[in-house]
Amino acid sequence: MPAPSRIFVNGAAILPDRIIEDAAVLCTSGRIRAVGTRKKIKAPKDAQIIDAKGGLIGPGYIDIHVHGAEGADYMDGSTDAVRTANRAHAARGTTSIFPTTTTGSRAQVFAMLTACKQVRDGWRLGDGARIAGVHFYGPYFAEAKVGCHLKSGRRDPDPREYNKDFDLGIIGIATCAAELRGAEAFYRAAKKRCYLVTCGHSNATWTEMAAAFKAGMRHVDHFWCAMSSVSSVRDLYGTPMQGSMEQFVLAEPEMSTEVIADGQHLAPELLAFAYKLKGAARLCLCTDSNRAVGMPPGKYRFGPKADGEWFVSDGQKAFQPGAGLASSIVGMDTMVRNMARLARIPIPDAVRMGSLTPAERAGIAKEVGSLDVGKRADVLVLSRDLKLKRVFIGGEEFRHSPRQ
Numbered sequence: 001m002p003a004p005s006r007i008f009v010n011g012a013a014i015l016p017d018r019i020i021e022d023a024a025v026l027c028t029s030g031r032i033r034a035v036g037t038r039k040k041i042k043a044p045k046d047a048q049i050i051d052a053k054g055g056l057i058g059p060g061y062i063d064i065h066v067h068g069a070e071g072a073d074y075m076d077g078s079t080d081a082v083r084t085a086n087r088a089h090a091a092r093g094t095t096s097i098f099p100t101t102t103t104g105s106r107a108q109v110f111a112m113l114t115a116c117k118q119v120r121d122g123w124r125l126g127d128g129a130r131i132a133g134v135h136f137y138g139p140y141f142a143e144a145k146v147g148c149h150l151k152s153g154r155r156d157p158d159p160r161e162y163n164k165d166f167d168l169g170i171i172g173i174a175t176c177a178a179e180l181r182g183a184e185a186f187y188r189a190a191k192k193r194c195y196l197v198t199c200g201h202s203n204a205t206w207t208e209m210a211a212a213f214k215a216g217m218r219h220v221d222h223f224w225c226a227m228s229s230v231s232s233v234r235d236l237y238g239t240p241m242q243g244s245m246e247q248f249v250l251a252e253p254e255m256s257t258e259v260i261a262d263g264q265h266l267a268p269e270l271l272a273f274a275y276k277l278k279g280a281a282r283l284c285l286c287t288d289s290n291r292a293v294g295m296p297p298g299k300y301r302f303g304p305k306a307d308g309e310w311f312v313s314d315g316q317k318a319f320q321p322g323a324g325l326a327s328s329i330v331g332m333d334t335m336v337r338n339m340a341r342l343a344r345i346p347i348p349d350a351v352r353m354g355s356l357t358p359a360e361r362a363g364i365a366k367e368v369g370s371l372d373v374g375k376r377a378d379v380l381v382l383s384r385d386l387k388l389k390r391v392f393i394g395g396e397e398f399r400h401s402p403r404q
């Protein structure tokens, strides 16, 4: 039988706006019951003590954009692949996850959604990160901005297709490129069914972004990657130069975005710039990671294992020779740590961008995202420099044994 209560002690607790030194976090029946200085918190006699060994006690991370890990891509479409990736990400600090679709056939997208729903509904601790919803990401990308995704798997939004997907009740975040025919209708339909509606893999102009915003779009996927700039819009429409996705996100306070802080996609000054202009409440960290996480260097497929595009992992980054990066190969623990170290961002803000901010944007902040009383006891034990030591989901410790 699990201990009725656990108390995390001998560490500093990371709250969204501050750090409490010599803290205690008390969890009972899978929920956070008290957070404060140790002196103030009375634990039941039989509470199990979790020693943070002078390190940090933080909330579990939340990844809103992630494709796979340890050999599995969610688009493989099996419950086995979904569980493999979820376990690998839990071992890297992610406790709530939004498995993300790529471009692919109708059948491939539907199989992925169904597999995620099955894993979500039958979740057990050994399955790893809990699915909070699916990020319906591909296939509605602009042809010129498909990036590492399979081009033949992209298409314009079709209500006969996406309404069926929404009906499954698993999609929490939905992406579409704003310039596609039918994009506004997609955004309006998505707004009714999902919490966060986003524009990505797009060459949209300011005008297209403004129309999308009116239809409910509030977020842009992986800032500066596979999105428009003033010069990409000028190349299409000439002068006078127009605003792009970049300016729209920076100018509109309600818009949020996300960065891939793996140190490969964006230099530290861009990470710091995005934080400075959007702030910790509108900037999320995501991994955007693929099946090469935790795998040896080699050749892998991005998206479905049957026909996804090939890429190479050299152990540091994933790329398509001659074409550029193909998502990342690290977990949220690395992203949060990089944000604090490379971009010199205070720890509470770096952690917030990997936990409470994505939770708020995806509409799950009442349940998870911070060490607040009443929330699920998703708790990480970290070193002072944010190296992950232990992972607790719903108050129970998750232990990972990679399959390889």
Ligand SMILES: [Zn+2]
Pocket (backbone or CB within 6 Å): 147, 200, 201, 221, 222, 226
């Ligand atoms: Zn992408």
Ligand SMILES: [Zn+2]
Pocket (backbone or CB within 6 Å): 065, 066, 067, 100, 288, 327
């Ligand atoms: Zn991606």
